[in-house]
Amino acid sequence: MTPKIARFLRESAPATPCLVLDVDRVEENYRRLQAALPLARIYYAVKANPAAPILERLVRLGSFFDAASFEEVEACLAAGARGAAVSYGNTVKKERDIRAAFERGVRLFAFDSEEELAKLARAAPGAQVYCRILVGNEGAEWPLSRKFGCEVGMARELMLAAGEMGLDPVGLSFHVGSQQTTTAAYEAAIARVAMLFTDLREAGVKVRLVNLGGGFPVRYREAVPEIEDFGTAIMGALAEHFGNALPEIIVEPGRFIVGDAGVVQSEVVLVSRKAKDDPVRWVYLDIGRFGGLAETEGEAIKYAIRTPHDGTAEGPVTVAGPSCDSVDTLYEKSNVRLPLRLAAGDKVELLATGAYVTTYASQGFNGFRPLAEHYV
Amino acid sequence: MTPKIARFLRESAPATPCLVLDVDRVEENYRRLQAALPLARIYYAVKANPAAPILERLVRLGSFFDAASFEEVEACLAAGARGAAVSYGNTVKKERDIRAAFERGVRLFAFDSEEELAKLARAAPGAQVYCRILVGNEGAEWPLSRKFGCEVGMARELMLAAGEMGLDPVGLSFHVGSQQTTTAAYEAAIARVAMLFTDLREAGVKVRLVNLGGGFPVRYREAVPEIEDFGTAIMGALAEHFGNALPEIIVEPGRFIVGDAGVVQSEVVLVSRKAKDDPVRWVYLDIGRFGGLAETEGEAIKYAIRTPHDGTAEGPVTVAGPSCDSVDTLYEKSNVRLPLRLAAGDKVELLATGAYVTTYASQGFNGFRPLAEHYV
Numbered sequence: 001m002t003p004k005i006a007r008f009l010r011e012s013a014p015a016t017p018c019l020v021l022d023v024d025r026v027e028e029n030y031r032r033l034q035a036a037l038p039l040a041r042i043y044y045a046v047k048a049n050p051a052a053p054i055l056e057r058l059v060r061l062g063s064f065f066d067a068a069s070f071e072e073v074e075a076c077l078a079a080g081a082r083g084a085a086v087s088y089g090n091t092v093k094k095e096r097d098i099r100a101a102f103e104r105g106v107r108l109f110a111f112d113s114e115e116e117l118a119k120l121a122r123a124a125p126g127a128q129v130y131c132r133i134l135v136g137n138e139g140a141e142w143p144l145s146r147k148f149g150c151e152v153g154m155a156r157e158l159m160l161a162a163g164e165m166g167l168d169p170v171g172l173s174f175h176v177g178s179q180q181t182t183t184a185a186y187e188a189a190i191a192r193v194a195m196l197f198t199d200l201r202e203a204g205v206k207v208r209l210v211n212l213g214g215g216f217p218v219r220y221r222e223a224v225p226e227i228e229d230f231g232t233a234i235m236g237a238l239a240e241h242f243g244n245a246l247p248e249i250i251v252e253p254g255r256f257i258v259g260d261a262g263v264v265q266s267e268v269v270l271v272s273r274k275a276k277d278d279p280v281r282w283v284y285l286d287i288g289r290f291g292g293l294a295e296t297e298g299e300a301i302k303y304a305i306r307t308p309h310d311g312t313a314e315g316p317v318t319v320a321g322p323s324c325d326s327v328d329t330l331y332e333k334s335n336v337r338l339p340l341r342l343a344a345g346d347k348v349e350l351l352a353t354g355a356y357v358t359t360y361a362s363q364g365f366n367g368f369r370p371l372a373e374h375y376v
Numbered sequence: 377m378t379p380k381i382a383r384f385l386r387e388s389a390p391a392t393p394c395l396v397l398d399v400d401r402v403e404e405n406y407r408r409l410q411a412a413l414p415l416a417r418i419y420y421a422v423k424a425n426p427a428a429p430i431l432e433r434l435v436r437l438g439s440f441f442d443a444a445s446f447e448e449v450e451a452c453l454a455a456g457a458r459g460a461a462v463s464y465g466n467t468v469k470k471e472r473d474i475r476a477a478f479e480r481g482v483r484l485f486a487f488d489s490e491e492e493l494a495k496l497a498r499a500a501p502g503a504q505v506y507c508r509i510l511v512g513n514e515g516a517e518w519p520l521s522r523k524f525g526c527e528v529g530m531a532r533e534l535m536l537a538a539g540e541m542g543l544d545p546v547g548l549s550f551h552v553g554s555q556q557t558t559t560a561a562y563e564a565a566i567a568r569v570a571m572l573f574t575d576l577r578e579a580g581v582k583v584r585l586v587n588l589g590g591g592f593p594v595r596y597r598e599a600v601p602e603i604e605d606f607g608t609a610i611m612g613a614l615a616e617h618f619g620n621a622l623p624e625i626i627v628e629p630g631r632f633i634v635g636d637a638g639v640v641q642s643e644v645v646l647v648s649r650k651a652k653d654d655p656v657r658w659v660y661l662d663i664g665r666f667g668g669l670a671e672t673e674g675e676a677i678k679y680a681i682r683t684p685h686d687g688t689a690e691g692p693v694t695v696a697g698p699s700c701d702s703v704d705t706l707y708e709k710s711n712v713r714l715p716l717r718l719a720a721g722d723k724v725e726l727l728a729t730g731a732y733v734t735t736y737a738s739q740g741f742n743g744f745r746p747l748a749e750h751y752v
Contacts, residue, residue, distance in 0.1 A: 071743030113648030151651035272489030275527040367447030
């Protein structure tokens with residue numbers, strides 16, 4: 001929690017649940033990533049947090065943007081970004097959304113299938129397109145399975161087809177999974193991309209861009225490698241596989257830019273036990289999986305929780321959200337311990353919750369309204 | 377899909393994704409449940425779908441309401457319900473919400489813990505309270521684990537304490553899990569409640585209410601027992617365990633009342649393969665888990681999907697939502713087969729999606745707005 005956030009919580013005592021996010025920390029993270037990967041263009045993954053104060057600050061810093069939908073393209077333009085600074089990075093797009101983005105100046109699009117390529121050729125003629133390939137997601141705490149990307153053999157055919165369809169097959173992309181905690185995942189993916197790159201060049205395709213995706217991790221409860229470690233590993237792998245003929249490099253960080261810039265404050269609604277002698281207490285917060293903490297699904301992302309009683313005696317707890325739905329349980333198997341003095345009415349803070357929270361919040365599950373947002 | 381919904385889709389061609397719900401079907405379901413359980417008071421579980429046209433129709437039918445939050449209490453009152461017709465059934469409530477509901481005339485509250493009972497005694501003095509006990513959820517497709525309810529021994533102590541605190545410990549509740557496909561779950565739970573009931577009466581507590589919860593299933597892809605079968609089994613179990621001294625009976629149906637009254641229409645955004653010879657196609661819809669289809673988590677609720685090509689040759693598919701998140705995949709292991717002719721731009725219908733969809737929708741995940749709602 002940054003001093004600015006602490007001061008805001010202290011002085012404003014906002015209603016809970018709420019996110020308080022320090023936009024200066026966003027800038028610091030952006031600059032730090034830039035220093036760690038000086039050759040890369042940074043496309044902020046808008047989906048991590050599309051709030052205007054974040055986008056506006058990043059526009060001022062010269063950032064590029066990765067949009068998942070036409071609505072996100074619009075949000076970038078509204079914040080002052082040029083269309084040419086936006087990549088439409090979802091491989092799954094409606095044709096009318098491609099057209100609308102193209103009309104606003106977006107010139108870079110992702111694809112991973114024949115049908116999508118046909119849509120792009122019709123709705124964004126001549127645009128730069130890159131093909132997303134499937135790579136391993138080992139080491140990612142929020143892996144991306146096989147939903148996006150295609151096999152290398154198909155990627156090769158599609159890149160050749162793209163040129164024939166009047167598009168500019170500019171490069172390749174991959175994603176090692178979000179909250180990726182190992183640098184090896186990038187190294188393996190770069191090796192895979194480099195082989196296809198060479199192959200495509202030999203086939204006459206003027207590929208010149210590698211999109212490394214995002215995935216850079218944030219510290220939750222456990223330490224993660226520093227961004228500088230990722231920078232070193234990535235630059236090493238690029239040098240190894242591309243030599244001096246480095247391609248243009250794109251990265252699409254979301255979590256890394258905004259994750260540790262935000263804190264969710266929540267009120268404890270109830271602390272109870274299922275039986276009198278049960279050692280495990282249930283702690284119910286006024287925010288849960290449907291209130292924005294969707295990444296606690298399967299207990300994947302383990303947020304650190306601060307309470308007003310930290311430092312006093314603790315005991316094991318199950319942490320749950322406020323709704324009448326049992327899947328709205330945050331942590332049951334993750335060995336969370338909280339102070340024995342914790343009681344209804346206490347305010348607690350979930351740290352590093354600046355990414356993938358606000359927009360996930362349901363519009364009114366069980367009647368609960370989405371969390372408030374404060375950008376300081 | 378009812379004829380009214382089919383006509384609306386045909387004549388209005390609404391933008392997708394959207395829910396179209398036939399309020400007359402809500403009334404039919406309400407009357408059918410009333411006929412199946414004539415001795416029970418029906419408290420509609422507002423969380424299943426809190427839309428005003430549904431609540432208003434149910435108010436006219438004389439329904440009672442089960443609210444999960446103060447916001448849902450307000451929705452019932454706005455629809456014309458009396459405060460006395462509303463039960464505040466969430467065992468996890470902020471004290472100020474209890475007070476606000478009590479001030480609006482709500483007189484029936486759930487609890488399952490000591491801390492909650494203390495809040496109720498302070499904020500709703502003299503109110504009727506019922507204790508939720510833990511029961512098995514075998515047979516439920518959306519089970520409720522241990523998040524709500526307490527062990528019988530603790531329930532006994534809390535019911536005794538409630539009287540001493542000036543509350544009216546009116547009865548007991550349980551929940552066999554949502555989309556419960558076996559009648560046996562209710563029979564076992566009733567037996568459990570009846571024992572505690574007798575025990576409490578002997579201890580001098582004037583218990584007189586049994587809240588059977590909800591859980592009555594809707595037909596998705598597979599057939600489920602008819603509501604009349606549940607009625608017969610429940611009345612049989614009540615007669616067996618309570619004899620002629622039947623308690624007041626409450627049921628809290630949500631899914632059963634609105635589930636098959638609604639249809640979600642969605643547009644196919646992309647059909648693709650991961651490799652050229654891959655037999656499985658990926659079908660991406662413009663609604664997914666974060667757009668309202670949250671109950672497809674773990675492929676729990678298996679919606680039937682109608683396409684314009686039904687009856688033509690089919691093949692295996694993975695069905696996913698439109699967002700850049702892999703967990704936004706609906707069906708990967710459920711052996712869904714869809715027509716080979718399905719393509720981007722086709723409209724498909726997800727049947728029996730009237731419950732637990734609209735309010736689950738995220739407010740803007742990946743920039744996608746919540747689905748539209750049409751009540752006809």
